[in-house]
Amino acid sequence: MTSKEELEKRLQLEKIRIENVMSLAKDEKLGKIKGGEQMVAFVDEDACIGCDQCPTVCDDDAIEMFSKPLKNPNIEVSSNRKARILRDECTGCRLCVLVCPTDAISMIER
Numbered sequence: 001m002t003s004k005e006e007l008e009k010r011l012q013l014e015k016i017r018i019e020n021v022m023s024l025a026k027d028e029k030l031g032k033i034k035g036g037e038q039m040v041a042f043v044d045e046d047a048c049i050g051c052d053q054c055p056t057v058c059d060d061d062a063i064e065m066f067s068k069p070l071k072n073p074n075i076e077v078s079s080n081r082k083a084r085i086l087r088d089e090c091t092g093c094r095l096c097v098l099v100c101p102t103d104a105i106s107m108i109e110r
């Protein structure tokens with residue numbers, strides 16, 4: 001029978017393997033997104049779900065969250081937050097594009 005220690009060791013190895021795969025996938029995705037000083041992030045507000053992940057990863061304080069009124073006044077929600085890029089602050093690092101769960105952010109020419 002497999003010991004508890006053996007199972008923990010296997011679990012640890014599997015965790016490392018998954019982290020390596022995720023890291024490679026991230027690098028590959030980053031390589032496909034054009035960034036740099038000539039580019040600036042852009043948020044598709046319709047796709048943004050206000051999850052707060054992009055302002056968390058942005059080291060340049062280039063993303064602010066704001067509340068957008070709903071198009072249908074019959075639907076009541078307590079929060080309808082959206083992300084907005086502060087163009088002058090954005091350095092084109094692309095981190096927000098990687099982290100957005102709904103692919104709401106893209107890089108566009110300045």
Ligand code: SF4
Nearest residue numbers: 058090091093094096
């Ligand atoms: S590209 Fe980088 S600097 Fe620009 S908004 Fe996204 S995370 Fe911030």
Ligand code: SF4
Nearest residue numbers: 048049051052054100
């Ligand atoms: S990560 Fe994407 S969905 Fe989340 S707040 Fe930013 S733009 Fe919106």
